[in-house]
Amino acid sequence: MPELPEVQTIVNYLSKKVVGLKITDAWTDRPKTLKQAGGLISFKKQIKNKKILSVRRRAKYIVVDIEGKKTIFIHQKISGHLLYGKWKVASGKWESIVSGPLKDDKQNGYIRFMLMLNNGYQLALSDLRRFGKVILVDDDKVKDLKEIRDLGPEPLEINFEQFKELFRSSTSKHRKRGRIKQILMDPTFIAGIGNIYADEILWDSGFHPLSRVENLNTSDLRKIFNGIAKILKKAIKYQGSSIDDYRIPSGEKGKFQDIQNAYQLIGKKCKKRDSGIMERLKLGGRSAHFCSKHQILK
Ligand SMILES: [Zn+2]
Numbered sequence: 001m002p003e004l005p006e007v008q009t010i011v012n013y014l015s016k017k018v019v020g021l022k023i024t025d026a027w028t029d030r031p032k033t034l035k036q037a038g039g040l041i042s043f044k045k046q047i048k049n050k051k052i053l054s055v056r057r058r059a060k061y062i063v064v065d066i067e068g069k070k071t072i073f074i075h076q077k078i079s080g081h082l083l084y085g086k087w088k089v090a091s092g093k094w095e096s097i098v099s100g101p102l103k104d105d106k107q108n109g110y111i112r113f114m115l116m117l118n119n120g121y122q123l124a125l126s127d128l129r130r131f132g133k134v135i136l137v138d139d140d141k142v143k144d145l146k147e148i149r150d151l152g153p154e155p156l157e158i159n160f161e162q163f164k165e166l167f168r169s170s171t172s173k174h175r176k177r178g179r180i181k182q183i184l185m186d187p188t189f190i191a192g193i194g195n196i197y198a199d200e201i202l203w204d205s206g207f208h209p210l211s212r213v214e215n216l217n218t219s220d221l222r223k224i225f226n227g228i229a230k231i232l233k234k235a236i237k238y239q240g241s242s243i244d245d246y247r248i249p250s251g252e253k254g255k256f257q258d259i260q261n262a263y264q265l266i267g268k269k270c271k272k273r274d275s276g277i278m279e280r281l282k283l284g285g286r287s288a289h290f291c292s293k294h295q296i297l298k
Helices: 002-017 038-045 137-145 160-166 180-184 195-205 218-238
Strands: 022-028 050-058 061-066 070-075 080-084 087-090 093-096 111-117 122-127 133-138 278-283 288-291
Touching: 002 218, 022 038, 038 070, 038 087, 038 133, 050 180, 070 137, 111 218, 133 137, 160 218, 180 195, 180 218, 195 218, 195 288
Parallel strands: none
Antiparallel strands: 022 050, 022 111, 050 061, 061 070, 070 133, 080 122, 087 093, 111 122, 278 288
16 A cells, blocks of 8 residues: 555655646546545536646645645555556557556556546546545545544654654553554554555664564654654655555656565565564564564564
């Protein structure tokens, strides 16, 4: 699933391309993708000839602000990613009119939803597994969406004191309890971190994924806080990880998978050169990848 760096890469790319353009039409072959009373007809009526004012990110969601105090809220879910290009219908299927990854990479060929723009380009959602969602809401209702209202803070927008405070329960003096990896991946605790980046952050900061947060001291939390900022910023710089379905809106792959240190590297030598071999364990139905040599269990 696209995590913070992948969604930020998409938002950075689209901000340069589509802000100021007008939406001329919309298309979908999958009514379920569009969570809209009245379906595509009603959606079209409300977005037609509206200018795109901004494209931003909250957690793993893409928020497109358009004229008329409306917001197009996009949840790419497991395999969805937004693409920017020009397509035409060929034998009943959308096909990119230019060659390259938009045409040739099959991850970009599962187009379920499209916005047509007044510069002749289209914004398309390619979504192999069909869980992606597009929701049109009034600007002032965005904060009430169930995807948004319970979210924790943005990890790149808080300081260390605020981060430390997250580990205290709001209802008592007791500290938050649980396994560090699951807590980092909990969007109500902190937003945007999923399986890939939780593994990378813990590898970098030197903590075993099963470490219990109630055993972590201030210096440990500082290491994790620094690891979060370092890894997420680096992953944005490398335009996200295309180890799975995710692609940049140009259709190309991100490059973070080339420098990943933990995720899916089972059996490989630890890149800290500490003679550790990367292992995997199951945690809450997900895999955690780690080195038991330098990642300490607290
Ligand atoms: Zn190691």
